[in-house]
Amino acid sequence: MANVAVVGAGLIGRLTALSLVRNGYRVTIFDKDNKQATQSAAYAAAGLLTPLGESLHCTPNIVEMGIVSLNLWPQILAQLQHQVDFQQLGALMISHQQDFGEYQRLTRHLTRHYPQHDMHKLNQSQLFQLEPQLSQQFTQGVYLPLEGQIDNRMLLTALKRELECKLINWHSESIVTGLTNALDHCALSANGQLHKFDLVVDARGTGARTQESSQKAAPLTDLRGVRGELFHLLAPEVELTRPVRLMHPRYQLYIAPKANNIFVVGATELESDCRKPITVRSSLELLSAAYSVHSGFAEAHIQQHISQLRPAFNDNQPQIRCKNRLIQVNGLYRHGYLIAPVVVKQLETTVEHALKSRAPTSGESVSSNYSSLLPIRFC
Template sequence: MANLDTSIEPKNLAIVGAGIMGRCLAWRLSGYGHRITLFDKDSKNHGSAAAYTAAGMLAPFSELEAAEDNIFLLGQHSIALWRDWLKTWNAEDLMAESGTLVLAHRQDIGSLQNFNQQLEAKLNALANQQKEAALLSKQQLSEIEPELAQHFDQANFLKSEAYLDNHAVMDCMAKQLEAAGIRWRENGEISSVSDNQLVSDNGEEAFDHIFDCRGLGAKNDIQSLRAVRGEVLRVYSKEVRLRHMVRLMHPRYRLYLVPKPNHEYVLGATQIESEDYSPLSVRSALELLSALYTIHPGFAEARIVETQSNCRPALPDNQPLIKHGKGLSQINGLFRHGFLLAPALADITARLFHGESQENEELTILSQAIIDSLG
């Protein structure tokens, strides 16, 4: 179990939405003796959650280029929590802490240099002591990822980044939550969520507190929530053997590649301002696959095993938000960072709910910035 605190009065709690946010929160709240029910419109083993489309990257340094500082700081906290939780579940192999190689072709080397400068400036501003980015020569790259050194002269190595086998993590969490005594109500849409009350197929149900983690399913209640479409491809190649996440710096489109078990790679992702769940477009497929081929020509013989599109739940500032009220909390806006942020947001929400203080000063300041109170 995650915690064991008998000083807290047990409550009857509902978590609506068993995507990555709902699962992390359920885990973080387990062990206090609460009676927790987790609701989802889909089955516990698969569904439409954005978490199933995600690449599973935990990349706070790469994301810092275009994200606010708190994404970076919350991300660091989440990585520590993932490490801890996966150890508890005896599932450490679901996270690979092998780092990211940031690459650019010779003609785009300026983009790589810009990326490095921005990252360094942002880390300095954060007074981050960590010397993260290491510029690798061709020789050093060949020692780390020999197959890439044939096509790239240099790389930036972000050694502390990690990735999860996200499908396996979702499955593992379902099992762990059940073992922790959480009641799962699957395949049933919740038509309304309000203070202490929700409406399910069984009619109105009352709870001491409700946590709304429906992602884009909460759009009617959070007016400023918007959808940002993302498309990914999954390819299979026995010929190409890469161990690290790869990011390609390209002036027009950014591409990432994440190794998965059984010789598969997830390749992504587009970012389109639209609530559009239709299949992968030809344009996106052409751009992503062309970029893939330039990373490693061995991908020419890879097989496309799956294409997927989904939408990320985002707020106007692309920041997450915890809205906390007496009988209802809403946690949403995880945007491109669901796996990177969910454990930290679950931790902050659980502390808020139990009236506990944060672990350290930095997290206290951070929490204040993303917490809002419901009227």
């Protein structure tokens, strides 16, 4: 069976490596991070699986990929030996009275574009039935029963253990400085050594950009970084059972409840390429907004604050590019956990066709169950 390298061991890299080894390929991983992935965008995430909640701010194909992925996640998790918290209890969308226009905009949008999916407008009494503590501050909300979340850090750890059980050759803290892409193989340079493979899958995220990658390592010059910032708060006085989004005209605050009274609080995006720690302004905005949702956050303890860059192309669409024996998957933007299962399914198809004796050439198309959601680009 073919010998395949996966470069990058974030969310997509780990899921891809596991999928490939289960399909009988020999897999080697190269990653600049440690095996805990603490420097990855996947680590600095909330693990929200809220396609309808995102629908105002993304294209329809992303929403559909998210809905399909919600059905795929349980299948992926069932194959892991270690438990990962997965919840599909729905999500709540709320707004303060002064931002009621955002609430109305969302309900009109969902009614018009996604009438086939359940949406429940809640009054204060109905809100109390779902999240009693929220009804103290809010008189209405939108309940989206399809939505859910996954514990991203538990998943990264479970995938690490699964890959280690498969005895995969994993080069952690190893920077790829060169890629040579030929018709019948792909070679890469890492730590002064040259490695030759039948195929290479490049899933390095922002690490694949020109300024972070040698000119010989197939940089993606049209990729940008989008900054994400979040807090992990220990809040024993707060009781929430499902993700909550606070609709606001300038930013979309989310609160994701995790185990042991931990809450992930963040906002969706900042158009900034800065890797520095979280700013005072962002801290004040995020924590003040969290306090406006629930006064119990005033006594919360800040366990961690983290910022990271998410990879995005100009159109904020994920891309799978294939040329000869090199496949590049990137640009998942802020939707990594939302759409990852569909992306990996398309990668499986791409790998299969790239390893054929005559892989598709530029302009040719390969059909799959997911082609309409995420087409493959053969260069």
